[in-house]
Amino acid sequence: MNGTVTLSGQEVDILLTIYDISKMAGVSIATVSRVLNESANVRPDTRRKVLEVMEQSGYTPNAFARGLGLNSMQTIGILCTDSSDLYLAKAVYYIEQDLRAGGYHSILCCTGYRLENKKSSLELLLRQKVDSVILVGSNFIEAEDADNQYIRDAAEQVPIMLLNAYFDHPNVFCSLCDDLGATQQAALSLIDSGIPDILYLYNSRSYSARKKLAGFQSACQLRGLPNADALQQFYSGSSADVEGICRFISSLHDGGLSFRAVIASDDVLATAAVKYARLRGQRIPSELSVIGYNNSILALCCEPELTSVDNRLEEISRQLVKTLIGTLNGIPMPAKTVFPGRLVQRGTTALPSPA
Amino acid sequence: MNGTVTLSGQEVDILLTIYDISKMAGVSIATVSRVLNESANVRPDTRRKVLEVMEQSGYTPNAFARGLGLNSMQTIGILCTDSSDLYLAKAVYYIEQDLRAGGYHSILCCTGYRLENKKSSLELLLRQKVDSVILVGSNFIEAEDADNQYIRDAAEQVPIMLLNAYFDHPNVFCSLCDDLGATQQAALSLIDSGIPDILYLYNSRSYSARKKLAGFQSACQLRGLPNADALQQFYSGSSADVEGICRFISSLHDGGLSFRAVIASDDVLATAAVKYARLRGQRIPSELSVIGYNNSILALCCEPELTSVDNRLEEISRQLVKTLIGTLNGIPMPAKTVFPGRLVQRGTTALPSPA
DNA sequence: ATTCAGGATGTAAGGGCTTTCATGGGGATG
């Protein structure tokens, strides 16, 4: 019993409740609720009448009360270490889009990289009664905290979705790119075209970063190359400091390291490698080949354009949401979906000789 | 009256309610609620006791019931045309961070660029009973729909916050960069260094895009240059298609347009201009100067590094949240805050001759 | 000692919805 509302002339829609609607439609609140929830067992003409009243009066159900009753607000939590990261932002975008198309809301939470904050953010989301939490990016599977207890705990309450990371646990679902295979393929393509001295450059120790590194190592092993630690270099500075990365590569070279190709764990690192080559006067790709990762817009902005691994971000993101929605609807879903990566050849590598 | 919980041994925390806590602490639910809401008038030791029980039992208040009672869930809606856009993603990041620091949750909604979707997304958020909506990016202030009715409507319900756009209306608050002034300054710096034939390249008709264009035009006027429409070119293709932009610039040149500098409305366009110059064999900056906008990581990845306008994204984002939180707390806040832009000189422009 | 003000606490009435259970009305069946 709230705002007075005239059906014909458009009056204010102040705080209409299910009671008002039931009165106007001449039915009980239970029936209105049934219409609202699209539950069966409402006669078509009754339904129509109720819908009509709701429409004309501009009624809009109170989300809190709804949540209270249903104990769910059709909301998914999205946890992301850093949504300003080009790669993660894109993932968040795809995910949010598909969630919304599926009738869910998304509440975003950027945690930063400290484990402590990840934990507390996750708890915060669960407190908000989200129906699931999506962990965007492989930074949530810690190497150090091997048991990932905070994820186990969360999985007790709601399904936990992992983008581009894998963790074998009940109620945890994963959608990821085969980063190991993709990096291996990238390395093999260089080795087999006659470039065995490859510098592998990375700047993260996340799950997928570890896989990429393993892929590089396995390629070396496959071809019987010495597993030279010196050729696997971790860059610990800011990942946006192109200058700094450039200097880092220079220092490696000046330290006596010799390499004729660079495989980088992301496109920024690769771009910096290209820049390094230009500064040193090395020609690309004849004197230095470069392969990036993520196939982002940076690959296109680079000069020459960057050969880069496409890690199927869109596919794995959309698949993850598909899996989630299925799970929430009680449909059994695979706990793990893997997409192969794809090496996109561009100007920083010589085209592979036709077989 | 729910899950049995032993205070000492750690039992399950299934569905504890305020009643359980009140019983355990030997107080009434009202008192527990007061502690929860940090309202005054609770004796310190009572408060301590309640907090202790809550702590030990792992109680966590039900967000829905809370929302129902308070008619607010401390949640802010973030509306964004495209969170995968480098620029917007960064803004979302800063905003989310500060909101969370201020005790608010953020629910994200990507609308795409169609007005219809923007409207419906905004309504959706209001239905969710958010305490305010932040419109990220100047794409929400339409040129065509000059009255911006959907924003007016929303402002009736909650404060509406505009990032990098301005709309003069009660309960609408704006934080923006002086894009007009910044672009004017960029253009003047080129003109005054002896380059009057500047191509202005843009790819959006958003509020800020219009301001930038106006800035360019006013610079031309100030220096008495003919306002050649041909030198203001709108690129309508995909904003990520670097190749396409390159071709577009080439076609302008081939069409007989002559220019010795390019000012672009974002860094992707500018990067493409640099690429164009390289393809044509033009030296940068001696034969072609280029100025980008946003001062993003693209500016650093470019070779040579891009001179670009820093539009103070972090500052305007944080200011917006500050204004919002003040407003929500009943503190009078300025409806409009403007930050000046800043031209960051790098390799694509000749250093200004020392005055 | 008596009164009073005011702070600390408790009681109970919502807040708007969902859902169980009971009821009534038809159609199908015998």
Add this chain to the structure above:
DNA sequence: CATCCCCATGAAAGCCCTTACATCCTGAAT
């Protein structure tokens, strides 16, 4: 025509909090 069932509907009891109002108690003022 009587019986049975099932479907559509309604009444009412939650869901878990907040908060206005009532109550009690304390120390200060007289």
